[in-house]
Structures are given as C-alpha cells and as structure tokens.
Amino acid sequence: MKKIIDFYMDGFNNLPDWARSIWFIVLLKLFIFFFIFKIFFFQNKLKKDFATDSERADHVIEQITKP
Amino acid sequence: MLESFDLSLVNWSRAQFALTAMYHWIFVPLTLGLGFILAFMETRYVQTGDPEWKRITKFWMKLFGINFAIGVATGIILEFEFGTNWSNYSWFVGDIFGAPLAIEGIMAFFLESTFIAVMFFGWNKVSKRAHLISTWLVAVGANLSAVWILVANAWMQNPRGMKFNPDTARNEMVNFWDVILSPTAVTKFLHTTTSGFVLAAVFVVGISAWFLLKRREILFAKRSMVVASTFGIISSIMLIATGDSSAREMAEIQPMKFAAMEALYDGQTNAPLIAIGLIGDTQQDPMDSTAREDFKIKIEIPNALSYMAFLKADAFVPGIKDLVLGNEKHGIMSYKEKIKRGYVAQQTLIQYKKAKKENSADLSMLRAKFEDQEWLDNNFAYFGYGSYFDPDPTILEENAFKMVPPISLSFYSFHIMVILGGHFLLLFIVVLWLLFKNKLANNKIILWTALWTIPFAYIASEAGWVVAEVGRQPWVVQDLMTTAMAVSQIDTMSVMITFWLFAFTFTALLIAEIKIMTKQIKTGPTKQGGKQ
Numbered sequence: 180m181k182k183i184i185d186f187y188m189d190g191f192n193n194l195p196d197w198a199r200s201i202w203f204i205v206l207l208k209l210f211i212f213f214f215i216f217k218i219f220f221f222q223n224k225l226k227k228d229f230a231t232d233s234e235r236a237d238h239v240i241e242q243i244t245k246p
Numbered sequence: 247m248l249e250s251f252d253l254s255l256v257n258w259s260r261a262q263f264a265l266t267a268m269y270h271w272i273f274v275p276l277t278l279g280l281g282f283i284l285a286f287m288e289t290r291y292v293q294t295g296d297p298e299w300k301r302i303t304k305f306w307m308k309l310f311g312i313n314f315a316i317g318v319a320t321g322i323i324l325e326f327e328f329g330t331n332w333s334n335y336s337w338f339v340g341d342i343f344g345a346p347l348a349i350e351g352i353m354a355f356f357l358e359s360t361f362i363a364v365m366f367f368g369w370n371k372v373s374k375r376a377h378l379i380s381t382w383l384v385a386v387g388a389n390l391s392a393v394w395i396l397v398a399n400a401w402m403q404n405p406r407g408m409k410f411n412p413d414t415a416r417n418e419m420v421n422f423w424d425v426i427l428s429p430t431a432v433t434k435f436l437h438t439t440t441s442g443f444v445l446a447a448v449f450v451v452g453i454s455a456w457f458l459l460k461r462r463e464i465l466f467a468k469r470s471m472v473v474a475s476t477f478g479i480i481s482s483i484m485l486i487a488t489g490d491s492s493a494r495e496m497a498e499i500q501p502m503k504f505a506a507m508e509a510l511y512d513g514q515t516n517a518p519l520i521a522i523g524l525i526g527d528t529q530q531d532p533m534d535s536t537a538r539e540d541f542k543i544k545i546e547i548p549n550a551l552s553y554m555a556f557l558k559a560d561a562f563v564p565g566i567k568d569l570v571l572g573n574e575k576h577g578i579m580s581y582k583e584k585i586k587r588g589y590v591a592q593q594t595l596i597q598y599k600k601a602k603k604e605n606s607a608d609l610s611m612l613r614a615k616f617e618d619q620e621w622l623d624n625n626f627a628y629f630g631y632g633s634y635f636d637p638d639p640t641i642l643e644e645n646a647f648k649m650v651p652p653i654s655l656s657f658y659s660f661h662i663m664v665i666l667g668g669h670f671l672l673l674f675i676v677v678l679w680l681l682f683k684n685k686l687a688n689n690k691i692i693l694w695t696a697l698w699t700i701p702f703a704y705i706a707s708e709a710g711w712v713v714a715e716v717g718r719q720p721w722v723v724q725d726l727m728t729t730a731m732a733v734s735q736i737d738t739m740s741v742m743i744t745f746w747l748f749a750f751t752f753t754a755l756l757i758a759e760i761k762i763m764t765k766q767i768k769t770g771p772t773k774q775g776g777k778q
Contacts, residue, residue, distance in 0.1 A: 190367025197308070197766055198366075201315040204758055211751060212322060220744050221326035224333040224734045236415040239337045240599050243415070243731045244592040245633070 258741040259331045259733045264715070265745060266323045268708055269752035273317020273759070275707050278392065278439050279446025279481070280310045281385030285378075286473050292378050302466050303381075304369075305771035306450065309763060311366060314388075316759040321395070323748065331741060335722050335732035342408055342419050343398045350394035357387030389439050393426075396438055400431035402723050403714070404499045410626060412598050412616045429495050437488035440481050441707055444670055447478030448696075448703035451677055453767055455696035458687050466771055471677055471686070478674035485667060490554065497555035497563070500724060503717035505566045506651045507660035508551060511539040513565040513573065519550030523661065525654050533647050535571060566653070570646050581631065581646035582639075584725075588632030591625040630726045651719040659712035666706035673699055 194202070225235045284306050291299035325347070328336045364372060364380035372380070401407075407424025408417040419425060451474045457467040497504045509525055510517065526540035549559035556563075562576050572580025598612040615621045634645040673696060680686035686693070718724065722732040 186367060186371060187363060189371075190363060193367075197762060198311070200762060201312055204755070205315050205318065208751075208755065209319060212319060212326075216323065216744075216747070217326055220740070220747070221330045223329035224736065225337060226329075232414065235337060236413065237599065239334050239415040240595060242334045242735070243338065243629075243727065244596050245731075 253730075255736070255738045255741065256730045256733050258738055258745060260729060262331065262741055262745040262748065263324070263327055265752070266320075266327065266748055267715075268711065269748070269756070270317070270320045270324065271708060271711055272704060272756060273313055273320060274392070275442030275445040276313045276449055277310065277317060277388050278442030279444070279477075280306060280313070280449065281381075281388050282443065283446055283450055283474055283477055284310055285382045285385045286477065287470075288378050288381050290473075292374050298465060298469070301771050302469055305466070306470070307365065307381075308766055309453075311362075312759060312763050312766065314362070316755050316762075320752065320755070331734050331736065332722075332732050333734040335727060337416060338727055338732070339398075339402075339417055339723065342401060342417055342425060343394075347394055347398065350391055354387070354391035357383065357391070361387060392439060393435060396435045397426050397431045399714075400428060400434040401425055402721075403434075403718060404428055404430035404495075405723050405726060410616065410622075410629075412595055412613070413602075429491075430499065433488055433492045433495055437485065437492050438710075440485040440488060441710055443481035444478055444485055444667070445703040445707050447474045447481060447674065448670055448699050450474035451478065451674065452697045452700040455677075455693040456767070457770070459690065459693045459697070463770055464687065468681060468686070472681055475674040475678040475681070478670065479678065482667065482671040482674065486671075489664075489667070493554050494557070500718060501564050502566065502569050502649075502651065503656065503713075504555065505564060505569060506653050506656040506717050507713055509539065509541070509653050509657045510551070510563065510565040511537055511567055513563055513568040513576070515552065515560050515562045516549050517551035517555075517561075517563040518546035518548050519554060520661070521545045521547050522665070523657070525657060533566070533650055533653075534644070535567065535647075537567070566650055570650065581634075581649055582642055584628040584631040585634045585642060585646060587625045588628035588630060589635035590632075591629045592632035592635075594625070628725055630721065630723070630728050630731065633728055633731055649720055651717050656713060656717040659709040659716065663706050663709040663713060666702050666709075670699065670703065670706070 225238065229235045229238060284303055287299060287303040287306065290296070291303055361380040361383045364377065365384050368377050368380065405417070406428050407419060407421040409420045410416075411418050425431070451471050454467040454470040454474070457463045493504070505511075505513075508520060509523070520541075523544035524542040526542050551563050552561040553559050555561060564573060564576065564578055568576070568578055570581045572578055572583065594612060594615055597608070598616070600606075601609040601612055616626070631649075634642075634649060636642045636645055673692075676692060677686060677696060680689055680692060720728045720730070722729050
C-alpha cells in the first residue's frame with residue numbers, strides 16, 4: 180500500500196508545468212460541474228417534485244399520453 | 247394533440263443537449279484513437295529498444311494527457327440533463343440503462359485512474375513491459391468505456407430486449423444480450439470508435455506535417471506519420487465497412503432517416519446514390535404530399551442506393567412520401583395508420599391507469615393487452631406516433647408530414663461525412679506513399695493539406711452525429727417516444743440560462759485545450775532524458 184501511495188505522491192510531486200495547469204483546470208471544472216451546475220441548476224426533476232415512484236409513474240404516464 | 251407541447255421548451259432543450267453532446271464529442275474521439283497510436287509507438291520502442299521511439303511516444307502521450315484531462319467528465323453534464331431536462335425519457339428507459347451506465351462509470355474510473363497513472367508516472371518505476379501493458383490497457387479501457395453509452399444510443403435508435411410495464415411506465419430489460427448485441431449496437435460501437443481512430447490518425451499526420459514544414463524533428467515526424475497513416479488506412483477501411491453495414495441496417499430499422507439523408511422524396515427501384523448534390527430552394531417545412539425532389543446540381547451513381555440499402559441493384563428504396571403516405575404495393579404502412587395505432591395504445595394506457603385507480607372490472611382485461619404480443623406488435627409498437635393524432639383527417643395528414651426530419655441538414659451532414667472520410671483515406675495513402683518514396687518532406691502542398699485536414703476531421707466526426715441524431719427526429723426512442731414527450735416541463739428560461747452557461751464553460755475548456763496543446767506542440771518533443 181505504501182508503495183502505491185509513494186508512486187502517486189512521487190508522480191504528483193514531479194509534475195511538469197503543463198500538467199500542473201491541466202490539473203488546475205480539471206479540479207476547477209469538476210468544482211463547477213458538481214458544486215455549481217449540479218446543485219443549483221440540475222436537480223432531478225422527478226425526485227424533487229414527487230415523493231414516491233408511484234407518483235412519478237403517474238406523472239410520466241400523464242406526460243406521454245397528453246391529450 | 248401537438249398543441250399541448252411547448253415547442254420553445256422542446257427546441258431549447260434539444261439545443262442544450264446538442265451543444266453539450268457535440269462539445270463532449272470534440273474531446274472523446276482523439277482519446278479513443280490516440281491511445282492506440284501511442285500503444286503502437288511504445289510497442290516499437292519495446293521491440294527495438296530505440297530511445298527515439300520512447301521520445302515519440304512521450305510527446306504524443308503528453309497531447310493525449312492534455313486532451314483526456316480537458317475532456318474528462320464533460321459527458322457527466324449529459325447525465326445531469328437526463329434527470330432535469332429529460333426526466334420523462336429517463337424514467338421511461340431507466341431500467342434499461344441505470345445499471346450499464348453505472349458499470350461504465352466505475353469501470354472507466356478504475357481502469358483509467360490506475361493505468362493512466364502508470365502510463366504517466368511509471369516510466370522509470372515499472373518495467374518496460376509493464377508500462378507497455380498499461381498503455382495498451384488505457385487504449386482498450388477508453389474504448390470499452392464508450393461501449394455502454396453507445397449501446398444506450400443504439401437502443402434508442404432500435405429499442406429491443408425490453409418490455410413496457412404499464413404500472414411503472416418504464417421499459418424493463420428482459421434480454422440483456424438483445425440490448426447489448428443488437429446489430430445497431432454492434433455497428434454503432436464499431437463505426438463510432440473507428441471514426442475516433444481516423445480522427446486521431448489525421449491529428450498525428452497533420453501535426454507531424456507541421457514539424458516537416460518547419461524542418462524540425464524530421465525523424466520524429468516521419469516515424470509518427472508512418473504509424474498514424476498506416477493506422478489511418480486500416481481504420482478508414484473499417485470505417486467504410488461499418489458505415490456500409492450501418493446504412494443497410496438503417497434502411498431497415500429507420501427508413502425515414504435513410505430517405506432523409508439522401509433527400510429521396512419518392513421511392514424507386516434501381517435508386518441512384520447522390521455522390522454530390524446541392525438541394526434547391528423550394529423545400530417546404532413541414533412538407534406535404536405535393537413536395538417534389540429538387541436539386542440544383544447532383545452527380546449520381548446509378549443503382550448504388552438500392553445496392554447500399556438491400557444489396558440488390560434493383561431493390562425498391564422507399565422515399566419520404568412513401569413512408570408518410572404508405573405504399574401498398576411495397577407493404578409500407580402509412581404514418582396516418584401508425585398514428586392511429588399509437589393513439590389506441592396511448593388511450594389503453596390512460597384507461598388502464600384510470601381502471602387501476604378505480605379498481606374497475608376492466609383492469610385485468612386492460613392489463614392483459616400489455617402482455618399480448620399481437621396487441622403489442624400492432625399497437626404499442628407505434629406508441630409515440632399517438633402524439634400526432636387528430637380526429638380531422640386533413641390535420642392528421644399534416645401532422646404525419648411534421649414527422650419528417652430536417653432534410654437539408656440530414657443530407658448535407660451525411661454527404662460531408664462521407665466525402666471527408668474519402669479525403670482522409672486518400673490523404674493517408676498519399677502520405678504513406680510519399681514517405682515510402684522519401685519525397686514527403688519537400689512536398690509542401692501535401693504537408694499543408696495534412697495540417698489543414700485536422701479541423702475537417704472534427705467536422706466529419708460531428709457531422710456523423712448530426713446524421714445520427716437529426717435524422718432520427720422526431721424520435722428519442724424510435725417509434726415509442728418523441729422528443730416532445732421526453733422533455734421535462736420546466737421553465738424555458740432556465741434551459742436558456744444553462745444553455746449559455748454550458749456554451750461559455752465548454753468554449754473556455756476548448757480554448758484552454760487549444761492553447762495548452764499548441765504551446766506543447768511548438769515546444770516539440772523533449773530531448774533525450776528530459777522531463778516529459
């Protein structure tokens with residue numbers, strides 16, 4: 180286990196400059212995706228609006244058979 | 247019935263999904279193909295022990311890393327959109343894709359985080375052979391992680407291996423192998439991944455051409471080009487073969503898409519394939535029964551469309567109007583009839599829901615219909631068409647024509663994809679031939695062409711998705727669920743806001759990728775023993 184941790188630590192400690200920029204972009208991107216987009220803009224509509232699967236099913240049936 | 251859908255919401259939701267999927271697809275194909283190119287290069291290093299091959303591998307590995315890191319998780323946005331913007335769709339298909347997509351996430355994470363780490367960090371820490379195995383596993387793993395999402399897409403184009411449960415309003419998987427090994431899934435996976443291989447080969451050939459134009463790194467550039475153009479030729483041949491089987495399969499499963507991508511209004515035997523064409527201005531949207539084929543210019547290959555679709559030069563290829571209006575002679579059911587049958591299926595589902603609520607005596611009779619294969623084949627199979635029902639026969643026919651996908655967009659996307667695919671194959675052959683003759687380094691026309699072909703590889707790749715996704719409109723799930731049925735009833739403004747947020751975020755990511763990559767390309771491969 181220690182060998183594996185050392186392997187990763189050594190790799191990250193010796194990152195070239197371009198890779199550091201890339202890691203910064205990756206972390207920023209993941210933060211934007213999961214902590215801004217997901218929380219503020221992308222809640223699961225059916226989970227949010229209905230308490231049970233039966234209610235969700237009724238809603239979907241209503242939607243896909245709209246008169 | 248169509249009036250009940252908010253078309254502005256549907257169109258913004260489509261635009262948002264298209265934007266996200268197309269941006270995601272800018273990053274993915276290079277990862278799919280460059281992984282294998284790297285693996286071949288490193289294999290040469292292990293075979294020969296020549297440090298130049300190691301240097302070559304490390305340079306392309308760096309570009310692979312940049313592209314992979316910028317692109318990683320851009321696909322997760324699509325999953326967010328499923329739950330928020332396409333909740334009816336997600337619910338309707340949830341039991342088919344929940345598990346496979348979860349497997350994909352876990353598999354991709356473990357394969358890639360483990361072996362990519364060895365690939366980048368392990369040069370001096372693991373044996374040459376172990377490093378090579380890791381590189382190959384990254385290439386294979388990246389392609390395997392595309393399996394499930396492509397199977398999901400294929401299922402939407404050709405739903406099978408499932409059964410609709412009227413109690414839960416969900417499709418439940420009854421045969422895993424029918425889902426994963428459907429001809430559509432196999433063809434889609436092979437065609438999509440090989441298109442990524444071709445794009446990556448164009449990328450490597452183009453950038454190597456730039457080094458030759460700059461008279462830098464001659465050996466590096468030539469060796470890279472040999473690997474990439476050989477890989478490109480093999481991949482292009484596979485791409486043509488899988489494209490051919492895809493077309494044949496489409497002619498059977500999605501004949502409207504097939505007719506739209508050739509702008510074939512009236513069906514015919516010995517149908518010619520339009521090699522190059524310019525559609526006229528008189529196209530109506532939506533069209534009606536008076537519509538006629540109209541080309542300003544066209545160059546045709548006699549009988550080729552019939553042969554491509556059914557492997558017979560004299561086969562009948564149905565046109566758009568045959569499919570909408572029906573063609574008794576060729577056993578084609580009209581859209582009007584399909585709409586009526588779909589309406590019956592939808593009404594049965596409404597009645598079932600009502601009977602269940604009231605615990606009525608009809609409940610078991612209605613439930614039995616959803617178990618009766620004949621009723622399912624004759625009515626439920628057209629469930630989505632029911633949304634276009636109208637009791638007035640004139641409006642019904644107008645609605646039937648509204649189901650025709652955008653013809654110009656389908657036609658041009660298909661032809662751009664095919665023509666560019668031919669150009670790439672020709673380029674690989676010419677580059678390899680000139681390399682063999684040792685005349686490439688001085689041929690500026692070919693070198694500039696190779697460099698400027700890079701953006702065209704991306705255009706061809708995106709055009710392929712436009713054919714696949716625009717050509718199948720109005721369906722999200724072929725014949726069962728239209729795009730309008732699939733969309734969540736949320737505020738259109740919120741979809742517009744997220745559209746622009748994504749446009750900004752993804753554009754920023756793309757600019758970052760291009761800037762970092764061009765800087766690294768200009769820097770070139772490191773000197774022997776240098777830091778990667």
